[in-house]
Amino acid sequence: xxxxxxxxxxxxxxxxxPKPIGLLTxxxxxxxxxxxxxxxxxxxxPEEIALIGIGDDEVLCELSWPPMSSINxxxxxxxxxxxxxxxxxxxxxxxxxxxxxxxxxxxxxxQSTDVMAIEDxxxxxxVRFIRERACSGINVNDILARIPLVRQTFExxxxxxxxxxxxxxxxxxxxxxxxxxxxxxxxxIPMIAQKSGFKHTRYMSTVFKEKVGQTPxxxxxxxxxxxxx
Numbered sequence: 001x002x003x004x005x006x007x008x009x010x011x012x013x014x015x016x017x018p019k020p021i022g023l024l025t026x027x028x029x030x031x032x033x034x035x036x037x038x039x040x041x042x043x044x045x046p047e048e049i050a051l052i053g054i055g056d057d058e059v060l061c062e063l064s065w066p067p068m069s070s071i072n073x074x075x076x077x078x079x080x081x082x083x084x085x086x087x088x089x090x091x092x093x094x095x096x097x098x099x100x101x102x103x104x105x106x107x108x109x110x111q112s113t114d115v116m117a118i119e120d121x122x123x124x125x126x127v128r129f130i131r132e133r134a135c136s137g138i139n140v141n142d143i144l145a146r147i148p149l150v151r152q153t154f155e156x157x158x159x160x161x162x163x164x165x166x167x168x169x170x171x172x173x174x175x176x177x178x179x180x181x182x183x184x185x186x187x188x189i190p191m192i193a194q195k196s197g198f199k200h201t202r203y204m205s206t207v208f209k210e211k212v213g214q215t216p217x218x219x220x221x222x223x224x225x226x227x228x229x
Contacts, residue, residue, distance in 0.1 A: 003033075010037040019048045022113075028053040032064045035112065039065065044128055051112045056105075062184070066111035066131070071104050078102045122147050122154070123161045127169065134173035135197040140166045174198060175211055182220040189216050 014037055025031040031053030038045050045051060045066055053061065056072040081100050088095065111131065118124040126143050133142070140151070143166055147154055158166050177196040181187055190201045198204035208216050 006033060007037050007040065010034060011041050014038065014041060014043060014049065017049075019043075020050070021048075022050045023052070025051065025053045028055040028057045028060045028068065028070055031068050031070070031112075032060055035064050035066070035068060046111070046113050047124065047128060052107065056108045058184075061108070061110060064112070066114075069107060069110045069113040071107050074102055074105045118161060120157055120161050122149055123158050126154070126158060126166060127162070130166070130169050130173055134170045135177050135195065137197045137199065138170065140170075170197075171207060171211075174204075175208060178204065178208060178216065179212070179219070182216055183223050192216070 010033060025034060031051055034051055035045060038049055043049050053068050053070040054073055056070040061068040061070050081102060118127060126147055129143055129146060144151055155165060162169060174196045178192055181192045193201040193204040205216055212219060
């Protein structure tokens with residue numbers, strides 16, 4: 001079945017589901033199809049539909065929008081166990097109904113399951129907008145253009161609900177993106193600042209050191225040393 005035909009079926013199915021709901025897909029590719037269908041239908045992820053895939057295909061998960069949580073099913077160990085079982089069969093060993101369970105490596109949590117219960121609908125909409133657009137350079141005025149509240153009322157309700165100001169939430173989301181890019185790419189620090197929504201590299205580095213406790217460069221080196229060891 002063609003992609004578009006499958007998407008029509010998935011969209012019809014998603015619309016009929018009770019909301020909010022959590023979904024587990026059989027594999028990451030199907031998960032990306034569901035996320036694409038949610039985007040086309042206007043369903044909020046993870047607020048209305050929280051989704052997790054299986055396989056933890058890093059490229060596929062990170063290129064999905066929002067980035068998709070996934071279970072690392074531990075394929076290396078599964079392959080080893082399968083090879084060991086085949087070797088035993090080739091040696092003439094008889095086995096009947098033997099089941100071998102392989103423990104997964106765990107869940108790689110990303111934004112598609114980053115659910116926060118927010119009763120205030122205006123604050124929930126603002127949080128969703130921030131998570132979607134923080135790295136494109138938005139500010140509080142951009143949020144207010146979408147929220148039917150005066151600035152003082154909005155900021156009071158946001159801080160009461162989230163424990164921090166809207167600006168602080170924007171910075172927090174941007175810094176999470178900075179950390180991700182430092183871990184997973186070899187992009188230069190100025191390029192990371194640009195992709196994370198910071199207009200100035202020096203300002204990003206100052207805020208990063210203040211919040212994380214070390215410069216972006218030291219953070220990247222520490223992560224690489226940890227991976228090597």
